[in-house]
Amino acid sequence: MQLFLDTTDINILKDLAATGLVDGVTTNPTLIAKSGRPMLQVIAEICDAVEGPVSAEVAAMDTVGMLDEGRKLAAIAPNVVVKVPLTRDGLIATREFAHEGIATNVTLCFSASQALLAAKAGATYISPFIGRLDDHGADGMDLITEIRTIYDNYDYDTEILAASIRSSAHVKEAAMAGADCATIPPSVFQELFKHPLTEKGLELFMADWAKTGQSIL
Numbered sequence: 415m416q417l418f419l420d421t422t423d424i425n426i427l428k429d430l431a432a433t434g435l436v437d438g439v440t441t442n443p444t445l446i447a448k449s450g451r452p453m454l455q456v457i458a459e460i461c462d463a464v465e466g467p468v469s470a471e472v473a474a475m476d477t478v479g480m481l482d483e484g485r486k487l488a489a490i491a492p493n494v495v496v497k498v499p500l501t502r503d504g505l506i507a508t509r510e511f512a513h514e515g516i517a518t519n520v521t522l523c524f525s526a527s528q529a530l531l532a533a534k535a536g537a538t539y540i541s542p543f544i545g546r547l548d549d550h551g552a553d554g555m556d557l558i559t560e561i562r563t564i565y566d567n568y569d570y571d572t573e574i575l576a577a578s579i580r581s582s583a584h585v586k587e588a589a590m591a592g593a594d595c596a597t598i599p600p601s602v603f604q605e606l607f608k609h610p611l612t613e614k615g616l617e618l619f620m621a622d623w624a625k626t627g628q629s630i631l
């Protein structure tokens with residue numbers, strides 16, 4: 415499973431990328447606003463910091479505007495993935511980007527039928543929003559399972575990118591449901607390393623090791 419970071423914070427990104435466990439990055443207009451910095455500059459810096467795909471979202475609502483913005487974003491670096499909303503205009507733009515060889519991440523997916531259309535349009539990634547569906551009273555993980563079944567039934571290449579992840583349990587469940595990737599907020603990514611029994615066990619081992627008075631080196 416590929417693990418992406420859902421962030422525009424370059425320092426946090428560099429710190430976690432140093433583990434070698436970060437396969438890519440996703441951003442959205444909210445995260446760009448949070449950074450307080452110019453989008454094109456932020457995306458360029460992120461693309462320098464990671465080799466993998468970096469999603470940069472268009473702001474236009476119409477196909478022509480999305481195509482203009484998407485081409486400009488794609489020109490920033492070869493690893494830019496143009497993020498497009500799951501609307502009728504967005505899917506028309508996705509189809510055109512596919513013809514031009516520009517990778518896309520179709521975002522704000524909340525149903526399996528939307529995901530089917532995105533795959534037919536030639537999306538590189540589809541982003542089902544797990545957490546927001548949970549907040550809405552649905553089970554976000556069911557959507558991953560449904561999309562996995564549909565994509566496998568028809569051999570679609572579109573990768574399922576579980577988004578709106580809120581917990582390490584979400585990451586595990588998305589992996590079990592067959593998501594190809596998950597995009598994870600940095601705080602949740604840090605949690606993936608941890609288990610209380612690991613910490614407790616290590617404390618005990620280190621205390622016993624100290625009693626031996628030995629040194630390995």
Ligand code: E4P
Nearest residue numbers: 420440442546577578579597
């Ligand atoms: C990433 O591509 C999405 O924009 C992001 O995961 C949304 O997360 P949120 O629902 O926590 O804002």
